[in-house]
Amino acid sequence: MxxxxxxxxxxxxxxxxxxxxxxTGDLGIEEPPEDLDATLASSVAFRLAGELETxxxxxxxxxxxxxxxxxxxxxxxxxxxxxxxxxxxxxRYRQETVEAAQADDYGHLPERDESVVVEHTxxxxxxxxxxxxxxxxxxxDAVANTLDMAGYDVERHYYVNDAGRxxxxxxxxxxxxxxxxxxxxxxxxxxxYDLVRYYRKGNSFLEDADEATTEAxxxxxxxxxxxxxxxxxxxxxxxxxxxxxxxxGMKDCLARLPAEFDEFVKETRFMRDGxxxxxxxxxxxxxxxxxxxxxxxxxxxxxxxxxNLVFLRSDETSLYTTRDLAHHEWKFANFDRAVTVLGxxxxxxxSQLQATLDILGNDPDRLDDVIYSxxxxxxxxxxxxxxxxxxxxxxxxxxxxxxxxxxEDRLGDRIRDDDLDEEDIERxxxxxxxxxxxxxxxxxxxxxxxxxxxxxxxxxxxxxxxYVQYVHARCCGILDEADGxxxxxxxxxxxxxxxxxxxxxxxxxxxxxVIEDAADECKPHRVATYTRExxxxxxxxxxxxxxxxxxxxxxxxxRLALVAAAQHAVANALAVLGVEAPDSM
RNA sequence: GGGCACAUAGCUCAGUCUGGACAGAGCGUCGGACUUCUAAUCCGACGGCCGCGGGUUCAAAUCCCGUUGUGCCCGCCA
Numbered sequence: 001m002x003x004x005x006x007x008x009x010x011x012x013x014x015x016x017x018x019x020x021x022x023x024t025g026d027l028g029i030e031e032p033p034e035d036l037d038a039t040l041a042s043s044v045a046f047r048l049a050g051e052l053e054t055x056x057x058x059x060x061x062x063x064x065x066x067x068x069x070x071x072x073x074x075x076x077x078x079x080x081x082x083x084x085x086x087x088x089x090x091x092r093y094r095q096e097t098v099e100a101a102q103a104d105d106y107g108h109l110p111e112r113d114e115s116v117v118v119e120h121t122x123x124x125x126x127x128x129x130x131x132x133x134x135x136x137x138x139x140x141d142a143v144a145n146t147l148d149m150a151g152y153d154v155e156r157h158y159y160v161n162d163a164g165r166x167x168x169x170x171x172x173x174x175x176x177x178x179x180x181x182x183x184x185x186x187x188x189x190x191x192x193y194d195l196v197r198y199y200r201k202g203n204s205f206l207e208d209a210d211e212a213t214t215e216a217x218x219x220x221x222x223x224x225x226x227x228x229x230x231x232x233x234x235x236x237x238x239x240x241x242x243x244x245x246x247x248x249g250m251k252d253c254l255a256r257l258p259a260e261f262d263e264f265v266k267e268t269r270f271m272r273d274g275x276x277x278x279x280x281x282x283x284x285x286x287x288x289x290x291x292x293x294x295x296x297x298x299x300x301x302x303x304x305x306x307x308n309l310v311f312l313r314s315d316e317t318s319l320y321t322t323r324d325l326a327h328h329e330w331k332f333a334n335f336d337r338a339v340t341v342l343g344x345x346x347x348x349x350x351s352q353l354q355a356t357l358d359i360l361g362n363d364p365d366r367l368d369d370v371i372y373s374x375x376x377x378x379x380x381x382x383x384x385x386x387x388x389x390x391x392x393x394x395x396x397x398x399x400x401x402x403x404x405x406x407x408e409d410r411l412g413d414r415i416r417d418d419d420l421d422e423e424d425i426e427r428x429x430x431x432x433x434x435x436x437x438x439x440x441x442x443x444x445x446x447x448x449x450x451x452x453x454x455x456x457x458x459x460x461x462x463x464x465x466x467y468v469q470y471v472h473a474r475c476c477g478i479l480d481e482a483d484g485x486x487x488x489x490x491x492x493x494x495x496x497x498x499x500x501x502x503x504x505x506x507x508x509x510x511x512x513x514v515i516e517d518a519a520d521e522c523k524p525h526r527v528a529t530y531t532r533e534x535x536x537x538x539x540x541x542x543x544x545x546x547x548x549x550x551x552x553x554x555x556x557x558x559r560l561a562l563v564a565a566a567q568h569a570v571a572n573a574l575a576v577l578g579v580e581a582p583d584s585m
Numbered sequence: 586g587g588g589c590a591c592a593u594a595g596c597u598c599a600g601u602c603u604g605g606a607c608a609g610a611g612c613g614u615c616g617g618a619c620u621u622c623u624a625a626u627c628c629g630a631c632g633g634c635c636g637c638g639g640g641u642u643c644a645a646a647u648c649c650c651g652u653u654g655u656g657c658c659c660g661c662c663a
Contacts, residue, residue, distance in 0.1 A: 319662080410625070449591070463612085542626080
């Protein structure tokens, strides 16, 4: 309803300005301070003062007088305070908000008939997912969820780098070494923990061996890469076995978040179908191509990039970016838009990709990047190859364990007579533990760096998932005790007139606008901020407005409907963040 | 050396795109509230030259320039 109200305010201001023959380019619509009884405001009067040759407060008064709120559904009182024009909402606005929010899918925007492919995670299948990487699936999943709720037709892709040197080294090491060559047991009974030991062994071997041995090994590794480039079936199978095995384990880990994918797109696919060769041929013909130092390159100065992009090696083989170009042209052929979630270390490569897609005749505006900073340890970066880092599996296990302890600690002083059984405790521990980890990461601006600290990542107090989840559980608790679901006929918004009720309705009304804004800018952390606002508003309401024991039956019915509305807003906002909404805690 | 990010209360962060009403939360500290729909809650107090210096503007945490600190990138790796 807030979206409609916002549109009405824009209309009203535009019409008012036109009637005074004033420019309508900048309406100055903003949100007023919280202690003011208004939902939106305008500071346009500051700019009118000159035109009207009066002080801003007079200009505001003139414009306010030119607006008749009777022309609008949701605009109530239009008042001024100094130079500001303040807009209140109508009872109808509140009535329709609570009615609309009775729908289980409240917050979902109408379908847009526009498809978006969201690529995220795409970690090389070299070993277990560590926390440094985990920001990608958590953020990426939330971006995809946000777009989905905003009405886009979303597909989630994981791009598998199965053609690079890393996988060639891995395959070589896996074939060269035996279990007996390894110096440790797998840290966990799953494929990627088992195989990563070969990868690490191979890398340390290459570092430590003498020159002749290293050279021989490098020849074997180069043979694997050339086999892939030449389309040799046997090589594909050898590499594919390692890739699929390791990736299988990583999928299991990611599924715990959960982060699920519609498709795992392999890089080799674009070598085998000839599209990478096609891209290279077209780039050679472009005006930006140069043949320098025996390799084909692109000069991208015209795009503000002073670094040349090599797209064919001197031996005519392709590079990662060349294949990624073919990959993105494939995306453009199958989807209206593409969004990629990338670590900040890929920024240069991402801008080169954008520029080159442009050169190839694509509209680069169809591709958006969401860039995030890595999660580092206090002592530095996490690395799969070196085996430094906190594994996501371990973090999730620890989070669940701590959540379980919390649940058990609280069992004693529960007022509610819904004795939780073992199964409930385990369910809540999972929902809260994993929710807290996800929320901690998704609620922050992705561009800000995070230094991983156990006690911070596992802090259930702070502004965290459990706070919001608890609100959802409270809603469910109340609705459980009530007889039957509230219906639209139960709602009398004039019975919901306390400041706490009005504030809660106001928060609920904003939810679809929050989804819209978060989707437009691919910023799911805004939804996290919103969950706290709506939770705050609910808790204030909960404190001062008894529902089941309300003074009158009419108030009780209306408040029940309001609780249902809040529950839907909270549940769907949490769903966007990938955080589960518990029915009880 | 060049490029890109980040810097807001003791700590962790919103707000920055699109400049506007005294800069908001949580944690921590201190003081209160459970015979009541779940206290993983709520109420109150304390706490800020929004890194620093200039500039633009009626108005700057927000825009521009400079500067300091931190991170990332600058490969015929991915």
